[in-house]
Amino acid sequence: MRDVMRCAWADSDPVYRAYHDNEWGIPVHDDKKLFEMLVLECFQAGLSWITILRKRPFFTKAFCGWDFRKVAAFSAADMRRLLADTNIIRNRLKIYAAVANAAAFIAVRKEFGSFDRYLWQFTGGKTLRPQHAYKTVNDIPTHSPASDSLSADLKKRGFSFVGPVVCYAFMQAVGMVDDHLANCYKYIASKNPR
Helix, strand or coil: CCCCCCCHHHHCCHHHHHHHHHCCCCCCCCHHHHHHHHHHHHHHCCCCHHHHHHHHHHHHHHCHHHCHHHHHCCCHHHHHHHHHCCCCCCCHHHHHHHHHHHHHHHHHHHHHCCHHHHHHHHHCCCCECCCCCCCCHHHCCCCCHHHHHHHHHHHHCCCCCCCHHHHHHHHHHCCCECCCCCCCHHHHHHHCCC
């Protein structure tokens, strides 16, 4: 779909276009996918999202296909392997956070039955949309009361690299928030369902 209007950020690269068209803003309820997006958003902190998307296949391999149980059990040897893997972001703090977050993720699942059930309570089980569509990327907020609350609760539960801005980006990625711009075909379709 090259001839449709997309959010301005999504039209600069085929990887961005595919992500925008097939993932961004679409509600996710699968715990494995939620874990993947949470880890990727944590790694993205301070970097461009396109960098993460381009390295995504390598992250998937490095983190055992996003099996949070395996990641939570990573050994010192696994950590050394990740720190030596030039195909991913080799940030020691983020790598250690991903492993610790996997353990915290499992604890949340144990308490709530699923991470999905825990997560979606922060938006009342629905996708949040702005009252008036944003016209430019600069109009989109970087955090919200819901992302502030999610961030505080995740930190209380032992998660790292989950500040309000990371949480807001995560919420956009998994469809808890729909911030497609006013001229984007996805926003227009959501306002004119068939």
